[in-house]
Amino acid sequence: MPELYKSRVLELNASDDRGINVVRTKIKDFAAVAVGSGRQGGYPCPPYKIIILDEADSMTEDAQNALRRTMETYSKVTRFFFICNYISRIIEPLASRCAKFRFKPLTEDIMNNRILYICQEEGLSLDSDALATLSSISQGDLRRAITYLQSAARLFGSSISSRDLISVSGVIPEDVVQALYSACRSGNFDLADKEVKNVIAEGYPVSQMLSQLFDLVVEADDISDEQKARICKKLGEADKCLVDGADEYLQLLDVASKTMQALCNLPQELCYES
Template sequence: MAPLLPSSQPWVEKYRPKQVKDVAHQDEVVRVLTNTLETASCPHMLFYGPPGTGKTTTALAIAHQLFGPELYKSRVLELNASDDRGINVVRTKIKSFAAVAVGSGSHQGYPCPPFKIIILDEADSMTEDAQNALRRTMETYSKVTRFFFICNYISRIIEPLASRCAKFRFKPLSEDIMSSRILHISSEEGLTLDSEQTDQAISALSLISQGDLRRAITYLQSAARLFGSSISAKDLISVSGVIPHESVEALFRACRSGNFDVANKEVNNIIEEGYPVSQMLYQLLEVIVNGDDISDEQKARICKKFGEADKCLIDGADEYLQLLDVASNTMRALCNMSEELRFD
């Protein structure tokens, strides 16, 4: 396959750090791994944290800095959640790759230690059986193979695997770190964020991406393609899929009104506009949690229902019914109605 032209290359890949020291905002992780690179000796590793914070980038950078471009393909096996990683793959593909010993000695200035690396991205989506099958493989071939597990939720990695790894937590990126990176990319690509509202545009991008730099860069590139080289906060919000603040406030006001018909009308408006209900729940939750005039008891009642609705949506429940259920229960809590009250 021909390589992507520079103009069509996703900015996420174009500006992905190539060395561990360039990974932003993960100072403790970078410091430890820099020492690891100097000694060319590393344990099994487990990288966990929110998406878009540099976990995969760091794992790939370590592998490239250890082996260089020539030996990388023969020394590193990458498996993602999109690959079949059930127990059969662990017993065949992973085991056969891990079992082969390799030579030591530097090559073209790279350390090239005497082991291979298996990178298991999104490891928390592996089945428990597959994870159990890895235990023995890790022990048997530890002299010639190192495993790098990458996941969002460390609780989904079985304890026997987690205990065999050095754990590295990746923190969500702060607005300052994200701002500096976005401004750097904007400068490199010749973009001008609205000069009168640069801070507003950066803040909007940081808010809608929720500390995920990958998502922020993707939104920036999408806005550049749609609106040209001059981008405003409104442009960034429009490409992000975030529900307009006015729609969230309208639903919140309807819940406060105590009128079920008004709330039902707003719910219908949201469904007809095609907004994702899971996104509406997230944004409505922000409004409620930050509401100074809402008691802790009311917030607790509402949040309990939000959690139930979120689980139902994940299981495939009807979006209209779940949002209506949330709206009616929020109304009961805000208007101090009894939880047993039912609308006919």
């Protein structure tokens, strides 16, 4: 019932409506109005309204603090739903007032069944390799998978290959990742520097390179857990620096040198001087 939904549910994208003024006006005014219970238009209605804040982790800290007071005041007549990617960006007073539900990525079978249904309805041709690639690069996110599929269909037509999907997804080709990893294993700093410069020159996102390097290192069987831990620690530090606006070339070069140091058991000073 559209009229009932409009009066009972307020849905906001917090990445757009994320300022303190939105909390003090739109959210507070909606939360303050009481509603009746019983059946309306044949629908059972609970005695409260719902406010949904999508991408709530994009809200400013001041807005979240203002929202805390609103939640306390109107909790009897309004329920709040926060949808976020990073719960660590929700302030603790808000997080502690909520029941947390974590949704896992979809399984490969569910992803494949839905993608094949879409391909059948849209007249697209997707072979088994392309389907496996799409499932891998979307990492259980069906919306992302559909976006990649749509982009590939627009650019390459109805017959879509694994290479087409990789080109539209921004995923770095495995041979590029492997070349950088092999250069680090060689112990030759100049070779590693050359591969780093190739990555930057090709325009590949360094954050994506760090993610794929992480997968490669974790799955490697020929290096020790201690070496993996040292490399992964540096990958995490570099990723944080990139989020804070650090230079991509310098961060990837630092990762390469620290990876070389861990893989070749080199002292730090020798790693940089080689």
